[in-house]
Amino acid sequence: MLPILAQGDAPAGADYFGKAIVDNLPLFFWGMTLTVRICVVAALISFTVGVIVAVLRVTPSGGLKLLATCYAEFFRNTPLLIQVMCFFYGLPTLGIRFNFTFLGIEVGHSAAAGTLALGLYTGAFVSEAIRAGLLAIPRGQTEAARSLGLSVLQTLKLIVVPQAVRLVLPPLGNIYSAMLKNSAILTSIGVAELMYQAEFINARTFRTFEVLTAVIVFYLMLTLPMGALVHWLERKFNPLRARTLRLRGARV
Amino acid sequence: MSAATATHNPLRPPKGPAPFFTITTAFNAVGWLVLALVVWFLVIPAVRFGNWAEFKNVDNLLFLWKGLQVTLFVGAVSVVLSTIFGFLLALGRLSNFKPLRLLSSGYIEFVRALPSYLIIFFVFLGFPKLGINLSAPWFAILGLTMYTTAVMAEIFRAGILSVDKGQLEAAYALGLQPRDTIIHIVLPQAVRKMVPAIVGQLITLTKDTSLASVIALQELSAAGKQLFNLYSGIVLETIFVIAAVYFVICFTLSLLSKKLEVKDLTRA
Incomplete structure (x- = not known):
């Protein structure tokens, strides 16, 4: 183990494991709140985009259907890091640089570009989940509704969507749980969220294990409740309950 | 009212040619229009004015x-x-x-x-x-x-x-x-x-x-x-x-x- 470097003005006797965390707790909490805020905004973006794209892909919409399919496939099959780079480095070359105040909070270019990329990346997955849910409704339902004289949009609104919601909710929970974890990637463009604060404190104090333990605990504080929610959704809405069969007598 | 319900039986398709303009046609038309605009204003400029020489x-x-x-x-x-x-x-x-x-x-x-x-x-x-x-x-x-x-x-x-x-x-x-x-x-x-x-x-x-x-x-x-x-x-x-x-x-x-x-x- 490397010797832990003493901090400049800290008294020698007051050192203990976890001091770097206790001293920098406000930074960690600031990072955690930023992670949560980014995720909320990205979730709103992704849900809006996802619903629109999914509806465009299942209703007759001509060229928009092609466009929506291209968006979903392209954003699903390229790394989030590349998309973040595209928005962060690419948009300024076109003369677009985000810098605005939203609800009294000043939003810089890196945070805005990162959130937009995260939202659009997740939106592609959301659209795919919603589309799968809409298509899973038996064709007879749509045909019956149409033959009763309901329009395409009425059929969607009154017949298909209420049935699709319970199919779509568990996968959506998984997608948003993954989004929470993916938000760590925004560190690479300097968004000061939880992971960034960890790297920053590590670079300042060199107490790698304390910082890593702390950041793991903080991420678990965010992801475990989310995971519990997903599990609850799966149990509530899955018609075939998750089976807890154990291979009896299997010696492996 | 009664005459209308008598002639409009949803189980029997109406006779005559299909209507020229339906809401579906409108959606499709708008869709192709948007696609054309995207191609014209985004894709073609990207290919034409992009600096592809380094590749x-x-x-x-x-x-x-x-x-x-x-x-x-x-x-x-x-x-x-x-x-x-x-x-x-x-x-x-x-x-x-x-x-x-x-x-x-x-x-x-x-x-x-x-x-x-x-x-x-x-x-x-x-x-x-x-x-x-x-x-x-x-x-x-x-x-x-x-x-x-x-x-x-x-x-x-x-x-x-x-x-x-x-x-x-x-x-x-x-x-x-x-x-x-x-x-x-x-x-x-x-x-x-x-x-x-x-x-x-x-x-x-x-x-x-x-x-x-x-x-x-x-x-x-x-x-x-x-x-x-x-x-x-x-x-x-x-x-x-x-x-x-x-x-x-x-x-x-x-x-x-x-x-x-x-x-x-x-x-x-």
């Missing part, structure tokens, strides 16, 4: 190719290792030996709750302090394997559990040993159901290899970043080229996954 230079393409080789190497080694370890971990989670079961499920749940970025970072920063020094590709492989192993284990476990209980009972009734039951009855049925999920995880892994650029691994996305830092004015062009490479790999895999998807096991 006709063989040296630059070779530079990206070297990055792609690293990406493919890291991805391939990680997927092989994580499949092996994931299978063992899944068996551990399904075993009757309680400490092994708790250890396996603990690892799986713990790692799956963390960002893969954090795990790569953990390996890169933490392991050298423990005296374990590897080269950058092997740190990336270690981090990606640690994460993907946990996901693979869950896929294998779900696949094994999805095999119908009656199959096991029948095998035991026929006098097969538990080990033979797993090898000859459970696995052949489970693997078919797992293939789409495994290929899906392969896509995620391919995308996650780009995260290794933050630990100074010279793979495709890092090579691209160096390229657009080297030449001025080709930022978006480089990003599109790299994205296209990733897209080709991942989209091919997803087509493969769709093809391998078994809808009806009894007919497969």
Whole structure:
């Protein structure tokens, strides 16, 4: 183990494991709140985009259907890091640089570009989940509704969507749980969220294990409740309950 | 009112030619119009005014190719290792030996709750302090394997559990040993159901290899970043080229996954 470097003005006797965390707790909490805020905004973006794209892909919409399919496939099959780079480095070359105040909070270019990329990346997955849910409704339902004289949009609104919601909710929970974890990637463009604060404190104090333990605990504080929610959704809405069969007598 | 309901029977289509203009026609027309606008104002200017000259230079393409080789190497080694370890971990989670079961499920749940970025970072920063020094590709492989192993284990476990209980009972009734039951009855049925999920995880892994650029691994996305830092004015062009490479790999895999998807096991 490397010797832990003493901090400049800290008294020698007051050192203990976890001091770097206790001293920098406000930074960690600031990072955690930023992670949560980014995720909320990205979730709103992704849900809006996802619903629109999914509806465009299942209703007759001509060229928009092609466009929506291209968006979903392209954003699903390229790394989030590349998309973040595209928005962060690419948009300024076109003369677009985000810098605005939203609800009294000043939003810089890196945070805005990162959130937009995260939202659009997740939106592609959301659209795919919603589309799968809409298509899973038996064709007879749509045909019956149409033959009763309901329009395409009425059929969607009154017949298909209420049935699709319970199919779509568990996968959506998984997608948003993954989004929470993916938000760590925004560190690479300097968004000061939880992971960034960890790297920053590590670079300042060199107490790698304390910082890593702390950041793991903080991420678990965010992801475990989310995971519990997903599990609850799966149990509530899955018609075939998750089976807890154990291979009896299997010696492996 | 009564005359209208008498003539408008929804079960009998109206006679005469189909209406020229319906709401569907309007939606389609608007859709094609938007597509045309997008192509005219975004795609054509991007191709015409983009600075593509640097990509006709063989040296630059070779530079990206070297990055792609690293990406493919890291991805391939990680997927092989994580499949092996994931299978063992899944068996551990399904075993009757309680400490092994708790250890396996603990690892799986713990790692799956963390960002893969954090795990790569953990390996890169933490392991050298423990005296374990590897080269950058092997740190990336270690981090990606640690994460993907946990996901693979869950896929294998779900696949094994999805095999119908009656199959096991029948095998035991026929006098097969538990080990033979797993090898000859459970696995052949489970693997078919797992293939789409495994290929899906392969896509995620391919995308996650780009995260290794933050630990100074010279793979495709890092090579691209160096390229657009080297030449001025080709930022978006480089990003599109790299994205296209990733897209080709991942989209091919997803087509493969769709093809391998078994809808009806009894007919497969």
